[in-house]
Amino acid sequence: MANSRSGETLTERLVRILDTFGTDRTVQTTAEIGRRANLPSSTAHRMVTELVECGLLERDDDQRVRLGIRLWELALRGSRTLRLRQVALPFMERVQARIREHTQLAVIDNDETLFIERLSHPQAGANITRIAGRLPLHASSSGLVLLAHSPVEVRERILTGPLRAMSPSTETDPERLHHLLAGFRRDGLVVAPGTVEAVSTGVAVPVRQGRGEVVAALSVILPVDTPTGSAVEELRFAAAGISAALGNQRG
Template sequence: MANSPSGDSMTERLVRVLETFTTERTVQTAAEIGRRAHLPSSTAHRIVGELVDAGLLERDEDHRIRLGLRLWELALRGSTALRLRQAALPFMASVQSEIREHTQLAVLEQDEALFLERLSHPEAGANITRIAGRLPLHASSSGMVLLAHAEPALRERVLARPLARVAPETETDADALRRVLARIRREGYIVAPGTVEAVSTGVAAPIRDAGEVVAALSVVLPRDTDPAASVSALRRAAAGIEAALRADRPF
């Protein structure tokens, strides 16, 4: 696509417009989108208008903009994430019914843990994750499972960066994290108290498809809960999801 005077392509500008929407910021004006996407006002209004015409964005009666249903529809067509979510949901429901706490499914996406699904019990404890939300790989139980099984180059790239302390007990020492990741690969799960919130413990296990770890299944427990039942439930569920993925694998 043609470049703008600033050197960025139309594709780059479209992506910047869409990335101004977050799980917390779901509605914006065109002017706000332009400022956050670092676009001239006229360019922002033109791109927003074209995306609205295409159904990728929607404009409400107050002229505020939100993501359009067509964007959701296109994203799901042939999506590997949809296949994974569909295979996982029945087993997530079983875990959630047994443990009665938040049950989550996450994948590795651009060096972060992206949460595809979350099931919650009305009496479940604290949890900051949301569907389509992200957490750092080094700070969440799901993220550490994904990081433990990532390509070595990706793992070292993440560990070479300054690691943010999300909670007081978040491990930010790269060598200590390497030992944690090795233990995950050896034991097949992680129990991570206080790494995201001081009052919670994350427990996570890997999900494999064709031998590769493609996702992490986790629960978020109150800090004083014995994690043993959750570890067993997650490992059973992961095995069930893997069997469902094998049965659904195209030949």
């Protein structure tokens, strides 16, 4: 793609525009997009108009802009995460029905925990995560599973810091975290009370591609004083089922 006067490619500017949207910012004006993407007003208006014309963005009746359904459609075609979600959902539904709390599926992306599915019970406790939401790898039970089973170079990069505290119970000491990760790999389990919110405990297990690499983390979020035994049993049963099903897939 051609470079702008700043040296950026068109692709880089397009990604900056799309990155201005988030789970807590789903609709914006063109001026807000330009400001958040650090683009000149004329450039922002031209690029937003072009993205609307091709369906990647949409305008509402007030001329505010949101992500377009065509972007969602393109993202799902042949997506690795879509196949993972499809395989995992029946097992997640069983966990959610039995535990009656938030049940989540997460993967590692760009050194962060990316949540790709979540099922919730109407009476479930507090949980800040959202589908397509992200958290630091060291902060949540899902992230700790993914970090524990990630390549050595990823762990070293994350442990170099800085390690942001999400709550007073978030472990941010690299040496202690290093030892904790070794235990998580050994046990195939993370129980993390209060690491994201003081009122909640995250319980997570790894999901493998068959018997191979860890490709996801499956977790439930419990009220902090809830016993974890039943959740651990259900999660391990579900993760084994997902891993077996993934191992039987080809392509």
